[in-house]
Amino acid sequence: MTATVEAATPVARLYDPRLRAMTVGIVALVSLLAFEALAVGTAMPTVARALDGLSLYALAFGGPFAVGVLAMVLSGIWSDARGPRAPMWAGVGLFVVGLLLAGSATAMGQLVVGRAVQGLGSGLLSVALYVVVGQAYPEELRRKVFAAFAAAWVVPSLVGPAVAGLIVEHLGWRWVFLAVPAVAVPAALLVQPGLRSLRAPGAAGLPAGALTRIGWAAGAGVSAALLHHGGQQRGASAVPLVLVALVGLAVCAPRLLPAGFLRAARGLPTVIGLRGLASAAFVGAEVVIPLMLSRERGFTPTAAGLVLTVGALAWSAGSWLQGRLPAPRSSATLPRAGLACITLGTTTVALTVWPAVPVAVGVLGWAVAGAGMGLLYPSLSVLTLELSAPDEQGRNSSSLQLGDSLFAATVLALTGAVLAAGAAPGPADYAGTLGVAAACALLGLLLAHRVTPSR
The missing domain is CATH 1.20.1250.20 (MFS general substrate transporter like domains)
Structure with a gap:
């Protein structure tokens, strides 16, 4: 310590x-x-x-x-x-x-x-x-x-x-x-x-290697900006921008993240990956929910915003709870619980694209997802510091936040491209984007046991 x-x-x-x-x-x-x-x-x-x-x-x-x-x-x-x-x-x-x-x-x-x-x-x-x-x-x-x-x-x-x-x-x-x-x-x-x-x-x-790392960071930053710009375009012009940006991120981002990140190596690489997957899942669903509720269920912007507020309050409650629970025996317990909640919650929200499913079910699902984020985020931040040598806390903290930002930016750009592909998004588009969010969380859940380093 x-x-x-x-x-x-x-x-x-x-x-x-x-x-x-x-x-x-x-x-x-x-x-x-x-x-x-x-x-x-x-x-x-x-x-x-x-x-x-x-x-x-x-x-x-x-x-x-x-x-x-x-x-x-x-x-x-x-x-x-x-x-x-x-x-x-x-x-x-x-x-x-x-x-x-x-x-x-x-x-x-x-x-x-x-x-x-x-x-x-x-x-x-x-x-x-x-x-x-x-x-x-x-x-x-x-x-x-x-x-x-x-x-x-x-x-x-x-x-x-x-x-x-x-x-x-x-x-x-x-x-x-x-x-x-x-x-x-x-x-x-x-x-x-x-x-x-x-x-x-x-x-x-x-x-050692700091200047090279800064160069890769510059490349990732330019790619992220291009991805952000491409995700806001409409029509066919968005596709080449997004593809070029994704290639840039695929080349640059792994050089900024811990060795073994792409294969979900035990310990810190998986911790960084889980944070990115959770961020992608939550943000990917969060941007779709207001649009879906307003277009498919006739919600006003205020009412749709209140649904997001429920998730934010649940996030705060989950954070408060994890800060007061006794330290779990396994470092994987809280990440696993959080990702299970996010998976269940986003899947439940996706069900509301069908008119037969009450909106209240989706609101409850979003609250569960928010609580999962509250359980997950602080626990992964703590794990990052625990798994870092004193002279690597800065590097690993930056990797944690980089993974968070880049995963979210990628999913946001892809979601924007899907929703802008047609004249107007329909239930299948909303279900597909929410399904991608749930899949990100599910992948994290399957990998959560790997936050524990090899003995």
Whole structure:
């Protein structure tokens, strides 16, 4: 264990006085990352109209995602070489600068640049925070920390779009960007005292192969941006873009993930793979559900959104539960339970494409899937740190989040291509895309026993 916030007696609580400021600070930072990721989607149509920038609309989303892929790898290398303090501060600084650039934009090009800088900061910060957890918190508290991270995403998912809408309507779209730094800087300052005591490995230079890894990350980022762009196109033009992007990801992504990832080797490679499969399953279903309910069952956008809210609340409940359960005897127990719930839940949702199946059945299924994500995500984050040597926590944390992002992006692009293939999607299209989501979760369930390393 690499906990370096040490004391004469063990720290038994997440909000113990020795960890309280750091806990509040890192959870607040995660909340801000989540709020901004969700709020921008609400504000962007207004931004595009105000800046006459509809042609750059997709790039305003795909750019930060692509830069974030590169930033995650950079943050992992930096954290392992020098500790998480510097990349965390760089991440906060770039995140704030990006927000200020976007909020003060007078042209869409400036806003896209601001969004890219913001994405660079988010990628640096998200990985560095995982390393902070690995170094600052004792092993028995890590599941609770990651449960708090999950809650920090769930709350913005419930209120973020509505709050962003109110800000756009009453204060103007610029304040969706400009208001966040006022909270981000104090949150970072809360973390600063604890960061001073974290151990820096003090390596003389970049780890072996770091430059090559950065090159592969750049390739993966460009491929991810192209995949994002292709998934938003309509008609035959989307096919070559998606295919080229998938080839790029197939070449670059395995070089950024642990050896043995493609064959689901025991231990860390499977942990990374399960996180990606779960993310693909949940996100792939989440984007289809509102469309299916509105077109096939006549739901209003508000009513369809409330169904997604049920899943978010269940995710939070599952995270809370896993943080308070006794440590299971097998490290595969919680991942297996979570993936079983996601498989069952997404399969149940798929049944609602038939009119004879009550919508309430699908809502219940989505709640089960959300609870599964809550059980799964924090447990895989904890396993990643447990299976990482002290000088590899950054690299492996970046791999975990890269797998998460790239799997989700791939499924989103393919789902978008399927739904856009015809004049209007029908029950077979919804069933097919939801079936792919359930299959991803089922594959993860079949592999879950392999999170336990070979003896």
